[in-house]
Amino acid sequence: MDVSVAFPTALSSPDDIALAEELGYARAWVYDTPQQSPDVWMTLALAAERTERIGLGPGVLVPTLRHPMTNAAATATLAALAPGRVAVAFGTGFTGRRAMGYRAIPWSFMDAYIRTYRALLRGEVVEWEGAQMQMLHPDGHAPARPVEVPVLVGALGPKGDAVARELGDGLYVTLAQPEFMPAYSWVPYLAWGTVLDEDEAQDSEHAKVAAGPGWALAYHGAYEFGGPDAVRELAGGDAWMDTVEKAPDGRRHLAVHVGHCVELNDADRAAWDAGGHTMLRDATISGTRNEVRDRLDELAGKGVTEIVFQPCGPDTRRELERFHDAATSR
Template sequence: MRAGVVVAVQPGVEDLAVQAEKSGLHSFWVNDTPMVHGDAFVALSLCAKATSRIRLGIGVTSPALRSAPAAASAFASLNALAPGRIICGIGTGNTARRTLGMRPTTVSSMEAFTATLQGLCAGRAVEYREGDRVRDVRFLHAGGQVNTADPIEFVVAALGPKAAAVAGRRGTGLISFGLLDPTAWRALHDARRDAARGTSHDTRAEPQADSYVVTALHILGEDEALHGDAARDATGHLVLSLLAFAADTADDTPAFADQLGPAEREAVRRLLDRHGTTAGAPDRHTKLYPGYLGRIAPQDRDLILPSLMNTLALVGTRDDLRARIAPLRQAGVDELLIQPVIDPRTEMARLVELLS
């Protein structure tokens, strides 16, 4: 299985990209959450100029953040800086929208956005719609300004069959956050394969596009506790992201919160109390998301429940982790992406060693 890394945009991100490339990682991704982190396209531009081999990904953008022409221009411009090394991740904007206090877009809007981006980034004219007005659009500048000759890899963010079906119809890869269940991955791949049948992307005629899983990694030291402070610090950002999602969506997506057990629901309640907000407060996004996907505060370690650590992250000895990763590889996951928040350089090196 290949290895990659996802980081939050901050000054010096290109230095991490250089280190990732030297470490032998296959890909380097940045989050696209405008009001939480720095600009993803600015960051990858710096990374493109500083590296020569590693693939560079946006994980993920959304039609709720940018128009298709603007996004296509950004990706084709990156492709001019790093020809053939760009990965375009697309989702409904679940995190990036909710951090604005808004709801994500629909799967159908995501699919239309994906199709438009694929066409524009390949240099084709596509139908572009705003309300009732429809026009054919294409890149009007040529030469070295954008690169539509080298392919851009597209991946769709998916946790369920509807988004996976978009990947099948559009011939894209898949990326999923914290999904470490091989059975769930087989279901996603089945949904993608079924949706591709009868299209030009039928996987019976061409290889299936790549799949990526995003998680956190902590390799236990000798005699280290499985759910000790070090493990909680390394994986806590993923756990808190799920708890924040449950707290934020309790009023509009109650089915998700209903799937949580009593201990997890109590952790959601404590999180809301600790941040001085409620599930229905109109400004809850300003209280729940500061520091999102960053290193957790020591006082929040009690919220990092072992059940959620085990579900979302990889914690264990090297042998334990290799045994857990093998079924994911067998289920069709091509690349393991980690989100390091403690010591990214060391964590990247450990990932490479683990998978070698």
């Protein structure tokens, strides 16, 4: 299993990616979340200039945020800055859309978007929104077409699986482990957590800041995919839901997603204090060094070929070092 890293795109991400390269991580993915992050492509370009080996890519791009020509041109630019190191993943928009009050995009749109995007990179004339277009970049403005870049598709259900099988070079997954993962030769799995000391409680302050933002996704995901009743079934779920419901109906998505994947928000802290921390090991890859190693072996047995670890908390180096050591030890 390859050991890669992800970052919720921040101003520090280019330096963090250089650190990940130093520590031996295979690839760095950064999020396309404009409501809380700097631009994903600018961040990756800066990372390309500061690294030599590590793979780079957006994980995941949300199609409705940009015209396919814009993403094709940005992909070509990054491929020129980091030859042979670029991969691109697409998703329907968990944070990148829901945090702005939109629902996920339909898979029919994803299918059409990826077809158009890939055709543009091949240098073909395509039709989008009723107009004919082509990448017209002269020499010195982009690599010559075709621009060969692997494309992965983030999917958890049968519709996404169908699109990924036909149009993708791999399957990018998070939050769940679909049964069709073994059908793919490349399966990055995005996960959160922390390596705990042998005698460390799972409600320690370190566990809270380093694994808490990933643990909180159990509530964010339950709310978005199952609604309030699904949240209230979780440990600490009543406290989480009661906090979110203090916000007006039209703004509750803001209360849910503030701090998403970065820090605990008010609802998350309420759930943690109400006993939600008892789910930490189940909701994240958190535990002692051996426990983390066992979890990764379990994921490999289910078809994961690349673990993508997102560190949290104030000490990025410590989290990256300890996780990489656990993931690569035997």
